[in-house]
Amino acid sequence: MVGNDHDTAFVKFDRVQKSYDGETLVVKDLNLGIGKGEFMTMLGPSGSGKTTCLMMLAGFETATFGDILLDGKPINNIPPHKRGIGMVFQNYALFPHMTVGENLSFPLEVRGMGKDEREKKVKRALDMVEMGKFGGRRPAQLSGGQQQRIALARALVFEPELVLMDEPLGALDKNLREQMQFEIKHIHDNLGVTVVYVTHDQSEALTMSDRIAVFDDGRIQQLATPDDLYERPENAFVAAFIGENNTLRGKVVGVDGDHCTVRLDDGSKVEALAVNIEGEGARSTLSLRPERVSIAPETADNVFEGVVQELIYLGDHIRVRVSVGGNDDFIVKVPNSANGRQVKKGETLKLGWSKADCRALDPS
């Protein structure tokens, strides 16, 4: 299902650039292939160019340079209303003067479909999002979550092969958002449509996607599956943007095959996995996930001592902020188990981690 083959991709961005003012590029040389049936998420902070890419795909913005291909055909010169791509907008964009049924019927009417067939399809789409009884309501009479479902049903009712979603869950509260993530994922699995999903919420991206393209500064920083992205970030931006991350900065003093030794700014040395370094003498950012740090290890590649600065109680675990290797914001997660270790503020903790979990990345 994952379309890694760039040439046979269903949606393909080929050297796409976009500039609004003719000077600064919002999207810089984008190359991306999306496979048929894939759930691809464009993840990035605001202003990273992800929404611009979606708008170019939908046809509301034109690419300044490069080609966008849909099913092998360039679509740069096809107006939005002839592209046949479904879209869920950030604010839902339901037509307020029409009932829910009329909203769903609209794309079918436009396609000249007969009344009976329209009614059948509208009913099926409403049932799919469990809104079968709401066909006669106006959008304003629905809650945010219900409107979101209707927007989803409207984007799918005319059976497009590609559906775009522009931060569709941004306006919902946390519980509803999590529930809708699963529903969207299930609908995607059942229908087999290709989905391009834009979000700035990393947990949303990790939960739903087949692959994630992390955007920053108009470029894809890393394109990978969720687990690869979390466990094997390739640069400091991705490591910091996805999940919680401890950073230690220093200079590479030795490289040995896949591994390297980095001397931190306070003089201590760390063994790490050489992922993205320029060689001996170059500066590097070390990335280490908090859950990969163990307390009082028996043996470890790296053993450090740190003073506990702060404890934050989070129910299932306790976040412990420790100062280690010149970093005062070094986070360690301590599980809140019955026979767990009690940690006190001011205490000196012995910490350890394996060199495989500590990734030496580009200086940031």
Next chain:
Amino acid sequence: MAIPSYATPAERVWYYSFRVICGLIFFFLLAPIIIMIPLSFNAQPYFTFTREMVTLNPEGYSLRWYEDLFSSDSWMRSIRNSFIIGIAATFLATTLGTLAALGLSRSQMPFKGLIMGILISPMIVPLIISAAGMFFFFSSVNLAQTYLGVILAHTALGTPFVVITVTATLVGFDHSLTRAAANLGASPTRTFFKITMPLILPGVISGALFAFITSFDEIVIVLFVAGVEQRTIPREMWSGIRESISPTILAVATILVLISIALLTTVELLRRRSERIRGMSPG
């Protein structure tokens, strides 16, 4: 807004005098209009209240001036003219004004402020100057003393109202709706008639009503541009006052006041409706 219990005596005095002042302002505004209504039922050819009218004696009242109005050829012609010119000018002003407002609401439109200023200038330039200009211009292109000439002149006067009301409606218009319509497969024309138009309709209609009232009330341009054939109601009233002082004018005035009230009520109802729809729309 009751007086709060901690109000000082001075605040109490101001509280009541404020209401009295407001009442006087309303009286000043409304009295000349309201006084015409009973006077138009005067049985005598006077512009004052007779003894019978004051004592509410039925003999003091009659419908003779209304009868006069509806049996007079020149009055009937002016009523017909007013409606022909008013409706035609309203139609043109509404179409042009709506299109202009839609164009001006686009973010990529250059020289927005300048174009808006030019479009609403007929509201700001003294009417007599527009009228004199139109008189000379229309005379040289054979539009003076024609229906078309008066209609075009009134269109120019009515368009700014439509531009302003439709622009105001478009401020709250969610442009992602037109994007959604395009995304769902609707052509720009279909999107306009099915999505944009129904949502801005209240603004369009209230603009159209203002344009109609403007044309219906207008006399300066009619004096300059219209001939005898194109006399409208205000023009006929103007000659009526100058040439034959007859309470028929009061009957006409009463009818005009009622029409204006009906139109303004419609505007207000539409405004409420649009507010309701907008308040209900998501986002």
